[in-house]
Amino acid sequence: MTTDVTGASPWFALGEDHQLILEQVERFAKDRFWPLQARMDDDEWWPEDAFPVLGEAGYLGCTVPQEFGGAGLDFFTSALVLQAVSKWNPSVGLGILAHENLCLNNILHNASPELCERYVPGMCDGTIVGALGLTEPGAGSDALGSMRTTARRDGDDYVLNGTKLYITNGPIADVVLVYAKTSPDKGAHGITAFAVDTDAPGFAVAQKMIKMGMRGSQTAEIVFEDCRVPVANVVGEVDKGVRVVMSGLDLERIGLAFMMIGMCERALELSVDYAKSRQQFGQAIGQFQFVQGMVADIYAETESLRAFCYQVGAEVNGIAHGASREHVSKRAAAVVLQAGLVLMRCVDRAVQIHGGAGYIWEMEVNRLYRAGKLLQIGAGTNEVRRIIIARELLGR
Numbered sequence: 001m002t003t004d005v006t007g008a009s010p011w012f013a014l015g016e017d018h019q020l021i022l023e024q025v026e027r028f029a030k031d032r033f034w035p036l037q038a039r040m041d042d043d044e045w046w047p048e049d050a051f052p053v054l055g056e057a058g059y060l061g062c063t064v065p066q067e068f069g070g071a072g073l074d075f076f077t078s079a080l081v082l083q084a085v086s087k088w089n090p091s092v093g094l095g096i097l098a099h100e101n102l103c104l105n106n107i108l109h110n111a112s113p114e115l116c117e118r119y120v121p122g123m124c125d126g127t128i129v130g131a132l133g134l135t136e137p138g139a140g141s142d143a144l145g146s147m148r149t150t151a152r153r154d155g156d157d158y159v160l161n162g163t164k165l166y167i168t169n170g171p172i173a174d175v176v177l178v179y180a181k182t183s184p185d186k187g188a189h190g191i192t193a194f195a196v197d198t199d200a201p202g203f204a205v206a207q208k209m210i211k212m213g214m215r216g217s218q219t220a221e222i223v224f225e226d227c228r229v230p231v232a233n234v235v236g237e238v239d240k241g242v243r244v245v246m247s248g249l250d251l252e253r254i255g256l257a258f259m260m261i262g263m264c265e266r267a268l269e270l271s272v273d274y275a276k277s278r279q280q281f282g283q284a285i286g287q288f289q290f291v292q293g294m295v296a297d298i299y300a301e302t303e304s305l306r307a308f309c310y311q312v313g314a315e316v317n318g319i320a321h322g323a324s325r326e327h328v329s330k331r332a333a334a335v336v337l338q339a340g341l342v343l344m345r346c347v348d349r350a351v352q353i354h355g356g357a358g359y360i361w362e363m364e365v366n367r368l369y370r371a372g373k374l375l376q377i378g379a380g381t382n383e384v385r386r387i388i389i390a391r392e393l394l395g396r
Ligand SMILES: Cc1cc2nc3c(=O)[nH]c(=O)nc-3n(C[C@H](O)[C@H](O)[C@H](O)COP(=O)(O)OP(=O)(O)OC[C@H]3O[C@@H](n4cnc5c(N)ncnc54)[C@H](O)[C@@H]3O)c2cc1C
Pocket: 098, 131, 132, 133, 134, 135, 139, 140, 141, 142, 165, 166, 167, 168, 169, 211, 214, 219, 374, 377, 378, 379, 380, 381, 382, 383, 384, 387
């Protein structure tokens, strides 16, 4: 039994269309994905029909023009989808983020019309699953500078060699947007993006990675051994891959922050329910001021995060209308940094309110706690986020 304890506040700053979509996706995610949480976490299982089901409901490719099979809506709407889904199943939220923000959008905005035709409609209806391959064993925070994966031109193909690590959706993807060095002597300015079909010869999933949280989300190490990719699969211009990475990164960070609103909301609901139902010393633990304080803090922090996220989300809707990239990068890094800090404080309090029960693996609050930590690491760690903000404030 859960309680909507957020009252009227979820609708703060939202227009009617955004409100409706948020409500609709929440109902859908609670119905379809909440019941799968436990199995996904216990067995590291991904429901095979998750993407087609999301596609059929119209929740993939929110920002994709209708002629490519998308909904033609704004970025804010796609972020609300992430918020609503992640509240009821953070692993599914992460899968959508990797598919849509990291892969689909970058293909749509940078690839040739032929590649868009080939991939985008299927990615909108969920029959093609996407992933992003950037991180490597020796290239994490310094993903571009330390990249070792290479792509050598050979006739009408490029031949890729290298390893990519921690790739979300890697074990289930049909296409991976891969970054590789085409001009190794040019450093970060010699990187190219490729759309690589996972049935290409020389592509392999080396291992599925076992994680502490977000366990339903599938994560892989992938390898390229003389993997042949047609020249036509270059996304953007040769040696201009940095432009492709950078074009999507800010939106990814904001999407991640919206995911965390949903997770904080859920931490609050679980905490309130438990505080009302758990009896100690002859009364509900919610009658004790220490517990009341923790509940109040989760609420206050969640609402302040929501306000900041919605503000930045609205600003980013305006990227196309002239907001400078530097401004947006600083704001995106700040909102995801703040979201990660708030989320971990909220889930920590939520586990504390649950006492010993919160420490038990199968409890939803325990899953939230384990899932939350990733969101201070992926898409740039807290430290990298701080570096970006400070660079914009203080200069290089
Ligand atoms: C579950 C999961 C899913 C992921 N999904 C994807 C994906 O789909 N695609 C993809 O390409 N990648 C993905 N990643 C990779 C993720 O983006 C990286 O893990 C992250 O960028 C950090 O890189 P790293 O793990 O190599 O850590 P490192 O870069 O090795 O960092 C280790 C520590 O050093 C700190 N540090 C590093 N450099 C600095 C510095 N200059 N100043 C201060 N501190 C510093 C870091 O903040 C961190 O605390 C995923 C990771 C995980 C765990």
